[in-house]
Amino acid sequence: MGNEDIEWDPYDPNCPSRQLVDRIGDRWTVLVIGVLSDGPARYRDLADRVAGISPKMLSQTLKALERDGLVVRQAFAEVPPRVVYELTEAGQTLRPVLLELERWARKHMPGVLEARERYDASAQG
């Protein structure tokens, strides 16, 4: 309730919105939300699609997203037990934002790599 009235300001070091920017801009968050935006997924599917993520990092990322109310974890009492992760409504609003980030990175990668080569060459000279 009272939270609605606060002016959140990531430029203020004491504001929790500063942390949130970090969290959602993290590579694993971007990639996990990307996979879940195609629909609910099991842990195994996520591990396969986000190649190279360690089990520990995937569990941490999912737990942080669940705690922030962006992902919901559903456990089905089956044999073997089935656990499915799904974006919440709030999590779905994050998707287009992170998709733009992903698109920007794909599009500007060549320019960034060229800039790095130039920078490193001039730093040596």
Added chain:
Amino acid sequence: MGNEDIEWDPYDPNCPSRQLVDRIGDRWTVLVIGVLSDGPARYRDLADRVAGISPKMLSQTLKALERDGLVVRQAFAEVPPRVVYELTEAGQTLRPVLLELERWARKHMPGVLEARERYDASAQG
């Protein structure tokens, strides 16, 4: 040149675009680009406006952005010497993307804090 032909894929652990997502989603990058989007700024201005950033972290962030070709550093031979940082054309294309990230964080902060309280309360129970 050849870089243009590559399919950049942040889901591939060997693709440099995966790093780039991290870098640009970093809180300091988001805030520094935010300040520079108002126009060129001196080191001192940046340190003032991004409250709480350490000098070391500000220097590192600026150097990384310069190396990636997103920020340009201009030194004027004056007394005392004046150094000004400015977004490049590529850096300017990043601005709307990061502004959306910042907006999302401001808007969803109350919901995220409430979700955390619920999560932490149920974890204790």
